[in-house]
Amino acid sequence: MDLNRQPGVALHHQISTMIEDMVASGRLRDGDQLPTEEDLGAQYGVSRVTVRRALQSLEARGLLKRQRGRGTYLSVPFRSAPLPMPMNAFLSAMAERRSRSTPSVKEFGFVPAPLDVATALQLDEGTMVLKVVRVRATGRTPILHSVVYLTEDVGRLFTRADFGRAALTELLQGKGIRYERIEMVTRATLADVTLSKLLDVGIGSALVDVMRIGYDEAGRPFEFQILRGPSDRFHTHVTIKG
Secondary structure, rough: OOOOOOOOOOOOHHHHHHHHHHHHHOOOOOEEEOOHHHHHHHHHHHOOOHHHHHHHHHHOOEEEEEOOOOOEEEEOOOOOOOOOHHHHHHHHHHHHHHHHOOEEEEEEEEEEEEEEHHHOOOOOOOOOOEEHHHHEEEEEEEEEEEEEEEEHHHHOOOHHHHOOOHHHHHHHHHHHOOOEEEEEEEEEEEOOHHHHHHHOOOOOOEEEEEEEEEOOOOEEEEOOOOOEEEOOOOOOOOOOOO
């Protein structure tokens, strides 16, 4: 995410959000050492004071630990917990919600998997995967930006036109591909320059960020997807029964 240097958007908050994004995507993991304040300042083009404020914010929330003489390390308290929600019911609810909006395909093609995608899909970095970028809208109002990566064998089953007419779940079901499970992480993030244009929101606006990994019936991850939408237009509702 590019830093927004316009007045009123705190640089330190943007940097702390970027670090959180790297944690959520798997590029940074629990126990990893962060670069020095000087190196981070050079990387983002900001002062040490700004970097220090970003790190202090993360430390106050328990995401970082400073060890005198050794450096700053990630301390991620997150642990995933499975929800006892029937898969068929979940997919039906998602399909119904998607059917109320219209997809527009912004990008479609096979690309070398970057590290975070390769990690999620248990592939070697650089392995070819299908990348599809879409924006869903209700009328003229954009509600959701999605980036999906599919393993090459699955991606070869579809065309660009397919993604312009139906939800991914429906496309997969049409090819006989079923989910064994889906892992999801929901968090908050900020709109960068690209997302602000595609979603028609201000730079730095709050977005809901959903990252999910889909596994087939053999337990193999084949789908890695990142969905982002304005918090006032996109939400996830889950009912858990005991």
